[in-house]
Amino acid sequence: MLPVTNVFPKLLTDKLTVKYGEKVGVENISIKFFDSKVTALIGPSGCGKSTYLRSLNRMNDFIPNVKITGKVLFSGQDIYDSSIDPALLRRHIGMVFQKPNPFPKTIFENIAWGPKRAKFAKTEIPQLIEDSLRQAALWDEVKDRLHTSALGLSGGQQQRLCIARAIAMRPSVLLMDEPCSALDPIATSRIEDLIQTLKEKYTIVIVTHNMQQAARVSDITAFFLNGKLVESGETKQIFTLPKEIETENYLTGKFG
Amino acid sequence: MKGLENTQSFALKRSLSSPSNSLSENIFKGLLYVATSVSVVTTIGIVVVLLSEAIQFFKEISFVEFFTGTQWTPLIEPKHFGILPLVCGTLLVGVGASLIAVPVGVASALFLSEYVRGSLRTILKSTLEVLAGIPTVVYGYLAITFVTPQLQQFIPNLEVFNALSAAIVVGIMIIPTISSVSQDAFEAVPRELRDAAYGLGGRKHQVAMTVVFPAALSGFVASVILGFSRAIGETMAVTLAAGSTPKLSFNPLQSIQTMTSYIVQVSLGDTPAGTIEYRSIFVVGLTLFSMTLISNLIAQWFSRRFQERYL
Amino acid sequence: MQRKFSFEALFVKYCGVAAVVFSLGCLIVLLTVIFINGIPGLRLDFLTHFPSRFPAQAGIFSALIGTFWILVMTALFSIPLGVMTGIYLEELAKDNWVKRLIQVNIANLSGVPSVVYGILGLAVFVRFLGFDRSILSGALTMSLLILPIIIIATTEAIRAVPLSIRLAAFGVGASPRQVIWYHVLPEAMPGILTGVVLALSRAIGESAPLIMIGALSFVAFVPHHPLDSFTVLSIQIFNWVSRPQEAFHALASSAIVVLLGITLSMNVLAIYLRTRFVQRRGGD
Known part of the structure; x- marks a missing residue:
C-alpha cells in the first residue's frame, strides 16, 4: 500500500470506454494523472492510446458516432457532463498533435490567436508570446521574424511553435500525441529536453510508440494493448520488472 | 470517489x-x-x-387528353391540350444534341485524362468550359444568323426555324457538361488499375479503352444523363431557333416547339392569371420538372455507384 | 524494342484530338462570327442610348444599368445564403439522413431548368408577394437559381481545408464559430470566390427566368429603385434577335460582344482564382 498523501490527481479516468459506432476504441480504462509528472502511454499502433488521449480533452467530439461511457474527472469535474463547455475545457487542457499543425499565419499570430479569443489582456500578449517561445526553446531562433509565416519554419521548429501555442493558453495539463513521430532525431531530442523542463509546471500526458522515449521522458508509464490497459506504474518498475507477460513481450520486442 | x-x-x-x-x-x-x-x-x-x-x-382537362392527345393548340381555337407534340419536340432537340455532344464530350474527356498531362490539360479543360459559360441567348443568335443559313446551302428544304440547328447549338453547349463530368470519372480510376494493365504490356489506347473506360462507365453514364437533362431544360436557344409550331413529328428540318419554348411564348404575351392558358405553363413546367428530376436522380445514382467503388 | 505500328492506337488518339479540336473550333467560330458582326456597331452611342424602334439610334443603356442592378442585388442575396448553407452542411450538420436529404435536394436544384425558376418567381415574387415585375423579383428569382452553384462551390472549398487546422484551433479552446470564422473561411475563400464569380456570370447571361417574371424588353428609362421595372442585356439581345430585320440582328451582335465581354472576363477571373488556389494547395 502506498502511503496516503495529500497529492490528488489533477486528471483521472474511471472505467472509461470509447466506442466508434460498434467498434471499441478503448475499454474500461482507469488511470490517474498527477501534477509535475510525465505519464507516457505506450503500446503497439492501433492499441487505442491516441483515442484515449483525445478523450481527455474531448477532441473526440469531432469524430462522428463516438460514444463515451465512464468518467473523466478534471480537478473533480466530470468533463463529459452536459454543463461543461468543451472550449473552456480545452483552454485548461492543451494539446500538441502528431504532425506539426501551425496555422497558415505568422508566428506571432499563431501564438496570439488563442489568448486573444480567451480575452487575455491585449497589453499582456507580447510578453506572453516571448515567454511561451522561451519555454518552448524557440525564442532565439525566431525572435527576429515573429511576423513571418510559420510555414517557413522547419518541422522541428513548427512542432516547438505548436507547443508554445499550447502553453500560451496557460493550461494546467498538456496532452502530446506522438509529438516527435514526424521529426528527425535532433529535433526529437530537443523536444524531449523541453518536456523535462515543462513538467515542472504542467501535468503532461504523452503518447509515444517509441519505448526508449517513454523510458527517457516519463515518470509513469501505462501500457495499452488491444484497447485495454495492461498495466501502469512507475516507469522504472514497468521497464525493469513488468508484472504482466504481455508487457514484457512488448518491451523485449517480441511483438509491436 | x-x-x-x-x-x-x-x-x-x-x-x-x-x-x-x-x-x-x-x-x-x-x-x-x-x-x-x-x-x-x-x-x-x-x-x-x-x-x-x-x-x-x-x-x-382530363389526364387522358393531356397525356395522349396529339395536338397542342392552347392559344388558338379549337383548343387542344395534348402534350405529346411538345414532348416530341423536346426529345428531338435533346436526343439530337446528345448525338453531337456525347461522342465529342467522351472522346475529349478520355483524351484529356489519358493522353494530356500537366498544365496543358488544365488549360484545355478550362477553355472547353468557356463553351458552357456563354449565355444561351448567344447560342440562339448563332443558330438563327449562322448555323441555319449555312445548313440551308446543303439542305435546301430546311425551314427558317428548325429543330436541327437548335439541336446543334444545344449539343455544342452541353459538350463541357459531358466532357468535364466524364473526365473527372476517368481521372478517378485508380492508378494501380492502369499500372497493372501497363505492366501486362498494354498500350495507351488499350488501357484507355479496355481498362479506364469500362471502370468509369457509370461515371460516363451519369455525365450523359446530366447533359441530356440540361439539353431538355434549355430554353433561350431553342425558343429562338426551333420555332413555335408544336408538331408530333421527328423531322428535324421542320419548325417544332419544345416545352421550354412554349412556356416562354405564353409568358411573353400578357396572359391573365387564372385562365387555362396561364395554368398550362404550370402543367408543362411540371412535366419538364419531373423529366429533369428523374434524369438527375438517375445520374446521381450512377455517379454514387461509381464513387462508392473508387473514392 | 521498336513499337509495332497500330492503326487502332492512332485511331483512338486522333478521335480524341479531333474531339478537342472540334470543341475549340466551335468556340473560335462562335467568337469570330460574333466579333465580325458585332464590333462595327460598337460605338459609344450604342452604350449610352436607350432602345429605339429605329436601329440607327438604338442602344443598350437601360439594359446595361438593369444588368448591373440585377448583378448587385443577386450577389447581395445569394452570396450570404449560399456560403452560410455551405458552412452549415460541412461544419455543423451531423452526418444523418437530414443532411443527406438536403445534399440530394441541392444537387437536384442545380439541375432544375432555369425556366422552372422563372415560373416559381412569377407565382411567388411577382404575384403572391406582390413585388410585381421589378428588379427585386428578378434578383430574388436569379438568387434561387444560382444558390445551388454557390453552395456546392462553398462545400467543396471548405472540404479542402485540412482537418489539422481545425483541430489546432479547437485545441486552444476556440468555439465552432471562431474556428470557422478565423480559420476555415479564410482558407476556403479563394475556392468560394471562384464559385461565386462563376455563379454570378451565369446570372448575367440567363434570360429565361427574367422573361418569365416579365422583365420588359422595351425600357426607355433608367431604374432607380429595386421596385422599378427593368430590362437586362440578355433580354435586349433576345428581343433584337427575334425580330426579322437584319439591322436588329446587327444590334444584337454588338450587344452580345458587350455581354460576352462581361461574362467571359468573369470566367477568366474565376479560372485565375482557381489555378492560384490549386497552386497554393499544392505548394504547402
Missing part, C-alpha cells in the same frame, strides 16, 4: 459568456439554419406552385 476533489478549481461550465454558448455563437448557428432552410423551402415552393395550378388545370 472520496478525497479526489482538487483544491484548485476551474470555471468550465457553459454560460452566456462561455465560448461555445455565447450569444454570438447562437446567432451564428441560427443564421446558418435559416440559410440552409432556404434551399429546402425553394424545392417545396417549386412543387407546391406547380402542383396547385396543375390541379386546377386538370379540373378542366
